[in-house]
Amino acid sequence: MSMPDFPPPVPQPARKTWTAHATVRLAGVLILFAGLIGGGLIYWLADDVVDSASSAMQGRQYTAQMERIGGTSGVLVAQFNDWLGHLWHGKQLGITLGILALLIAVFCFWLAGLMAVEIPQDTPTRR
Template sequence: MPDFPPPVPQPARKDWTAHARMRLAGVLILISGVLGGGLIYWLADDPVDATAAMQGRQYTAQLERIAGTSGVLVSRFNTWLGHLWHGKQLGITLCVIALLVAAFCFWLAGLMAVEVPEDTPTRR
């Protein structure tokens, strides 16, 4: 029988708990979102405002006559929402979304880390 070398002992594998993985995900989301948003903010130019002509008094009066007050409010909301995805505002939006998602991950990890004693009665 051939002489094989003895097996090399492997280091103990570190098993990550669920809350540790959730915290790691939160940290990665936070770092990548803030870095990406900062890079976009730094490199982006402010977009040319083409909607300024559409927000005039005549346009608003005509829109109100056709669609009512709710149509004017929806139009303003749509314009505001459209501005969030262009230029420097996109970098800020990305940072805010990353902060919110990372905060949710940290909150969820905190909930997952709480251990419930086994002698706690359960409701049925």
């Protein structure tokens, strides 16, 4: 005859397990909040950066020389490179970070929505 356990075992609450789509959704929420708060702080604390080298490159002589060397496509590539470089400085960095966080969070929410859809198992497959 066995002795009863003393004290009796205390029932433990069931641990909640996270599903994959809930984890992705939570990641989207965290990315959104972190990105918007970080972008807002950067925007609020940063100075407007005025790059004297880039403003000097916008002159007619520079554009004419770029067109002579690289053609019209060279001028367009230089302008695109200048625009892309401006996204990562000053207040524009805060805006860029906020937009990137929003886009990544929307992607996470979309992916979580796809993961949450259950496919019926009794559906016949086409062969």
